[in-house]
Amino acid sequence: MNSAVTASVDTSLAVLHEVFGYAAFRGAQADIVEHVVAGGDALVLMPTGGGKSLCYQVPAIVRHRAGRGVAVVVSPLIALMHDQVGALEEAGVHAAFLNSTLSFEDTQKIEREMMSGRLVLLYAAPERVTTPRFLAQLDSLRERGLLSLFAIDEAHCVSQWGHDFREDYLALNVLHQRYPGVPRIALTATADELTRADIIERLQLEQARVFISSFDRPNIRYAIVEKDNARAQLLRFIQDEHEGEAGIVYCQSRKKVEETAEWLSSEGIAALPYHAGLDTEMRKRHQDRFLREDGLVMAATIAFGMGIDKPDVRFVAHLDLPKNIESYYQETGRAGRDGLPADAWMAYGLADVVNQRRMIDESPAGDEFKRGQRQKLDALLALAEAHDCRRVRLLAYFGEGSVPCGNCDNCLHPPATWDATEAARKALSCIYRFHQNGGQRFGAGHLIDVLRGKVTDKVTQFQHQRLSTFGIGADLNDLQWRAVLRQLIALGHVRTEGEFNTLELTSSARFVLRGEVDMLLRQANEAPGRGKSARTPRTARDKPTPLPLDAQGTTLFTALKSWRAEVAREHNLPAYVVFHDATLAEMARARPASLGELGQISGVGAKKLEAYGREILRVLESGAG
Template structure:
């Protein structure tokens, strides 16, 4: 297909959107990017998860002459990405290390013969000379660099192979490049631009707001039971992701959920590769499964109906938290981002930073990331506003996060802070001793614990001066003192120490204000109908929607593809409401393109007529 002139690019892109993907209009920000790339311009695109980044390079690849080459680190998901494109009639293939020689040769031949619209490559393939020679023999429509934040030093999936991508423009100066990511502060944005040589590209920055996600952060108090309450009362039967910091906690949590009658699968880098791949595949292909994972899981996961993302451990950065929570609600339906965190999380993260490899500058950056995450956890303002501000975007109170729905109080904690700091000061100055939070709390409460008696701490002047607060409240005070930099963690044993700022509090030159958690009313459990049928789905349409889901699940299993490859929930809901009686009417439903209409149309009408 020849490259269109300016007068026809919008028409052709809109035709592809409707004919191939089944949508009658672009999402916010998509059209400008697509037009620019079709015209041959380079682009750097920052667009939130679920914002439609993929279409920003898929449609130009179909409109421009040649094959769109997509560089992606998501080797485990390439097959699913290709299956999803094939399902809508797009000719797609991939090359990565999972294929044998014959499989690679088949894809390479299709590329050279012009039988592909999109070719997905792992970044390391571009460091293999045979891949470069292959690309030089074909016609390339564009280069798309997906998950572009992988070039940034903070990225947990940082890949040196990505740094070599800056040379693409030298070899193919006339081929447009589009780099895309869902997560970038202004600093990360600049780093991506510099490392990929995209300073002169046009930069498109969409809003980071995901209004369908409800952000909730709760203090830890038996976190597994708190999680179970969330699942049973609000997300019973829903698909979701639970993040844990360690491999051991992943396996324990998954096993515990199974004991509670909830189907959950573990995922972490230490599992056998076949088990890991099988668990990921089941999560993508089946409805209502929960995956319990380390941060090794999730990037590029295109499952649209993830209804919740839960964190049982504190994320290391706001970038990581935003990226992980963004895997919920890609279909735009109401979803939950839930995080439980406590004093031990803060102690652990501070200790990890202090013992991390790298120079002082690296540790300082890690500390800044953690400070921003703690500020989000401890804010008494709107969570969404705090999150957007971090990414350089101004927002207004959302009315949907936990601090908006049940506003917490800010209280004067100067005297309790002084009591904590005074105990630590006395232990160190009078006895040369340092202890962790548990011992400090026992001293404040006047507990005659064996450890207190053993060390003679019941003779301290501070012993028993803190009976006005409960154990859990004192731990909250210590947690927030750590968050505010008024306490530090030292050594591998997590002992507490004063900081230079502690003196300002001890000697009454600084007020300390803290967040007090509000009493939250218990939420009534949701019924299956309320869970799976959002407010826009009338009650009489819910049974039809469930029939369509059952048909989709069976069809997906038969074809060995994820359910969302057949149709998204949003499309099934619209079908259930509109109840089309002909292929022409079904073709008017959003998400039903020509290929899916031809492939599944009669089956859908048969389900509706049953």
């Protein structure tokens, strides 16, 4: 390593320790920081909680100290900008954001700070960055050598294949065309190979280095249960596993979000709704409460979550199937950012498969896009139907090999399986005979009634008791038949049509009818298939803590959290922006008696030591007494 590179690494490490209070970089962070500090472009794929922000914040500070001026961070969310800037200012870094929440006077003041070069980082939305006015300001900064770097956060938003496509991101290729000498770093937590290629092409990052970290989040336990009264299953899950803890419950529709929040509240669980149909002020108020209060559950559509930095979200639950694995991974990744045990729980049923297939089929998008979306949905359905390790399948989707984790539902409770090939053939034969018998199509409920030999009004009306398939499936119950149909639809052998979701055979059904396709299904009703916990219920005493603490350490940790809450209220910031739980726990364990000792605690930078050091020592001293 030459002397210039060594100096760069040393400078970056010094910033990491002085500003953020960390002794060393994690994983690929050091290589990324060194590359960007030196002026290189980068595409960074790093899981939520992996430390993506430091990959551009440290280079921005290093380059600013070298006289390179301001770093512009493209961020899609106002709430994220506010919290990131608050955290940087707490750490002693001059940062600001420009967005619609600011007054004209405040906007002008920040623009003056930016144009003077005193600002280290400026956060702005993509639609602002690409306006003629803002580009003219960037031109002026570049001419004076005061444009340090561009960081494009949530870079998957630029891809039509990504799960959060935003048209405003497409215009960001102007940054390469107009400022080719300014380094760019694009960052995302989720992107499969197709999405990565799209990001590189659309942002013109062909010459950039690509850094891909492991996608594994070993602290997250994945569980997918068969829907059987999803509300009751969710309630059992929260009460058994996460009572009084923060979590997110994702629902597909706005109506379901509001109904779920209201129902959870009626069951004694503090819950709030969040979706794009709520007015701006209510969304902000609910998000602020979720970030600042302990133990709240947010029922939300996918409008909530991108950039949520709350570290102690202990669970993410899905009451409806996401669109694809990227969405699932991104949403579940909001749990356990602090590295402590967390759960990703999903209830999944036949209606989910039908709805997702229908949304793709009825989309006005082109055939190529629809094919891509169907392939992505197929991968998610395979994950949901799997009876082997969830984590192995999840990581394989992103091109990462692994071994069974021993920590997902299938590893902890290997499900019993059964050969459903013959049952599948019976179901397909019955659908075929519906069509032969007058060309009629029927839904899943009626099909199951006929297979099980139930004489209902509809069976009698259409004389389906005369069909050769009537009663041939009496050996299976409703749940087993629904599992068979779910798999047939998931694999594309059956499709649904119209508003009543009637069933129709596809061309591939004939291979199943001929017995050329084997279908091995998980046995219905096995733990945790009916919402049963995948582990022994935790009591309040078992709640995860950053470090094992003795009785006095626990008392000090509680006292430090109370002190932190007061500081956070005074500064109008989430508590974790002041200090993470892990940092407070280390203080409670080590019990430093001097500012020098306190400064060695991970997460205590120079500015925070100066601002809070003596108060922390006072809290520790009084708690120890």
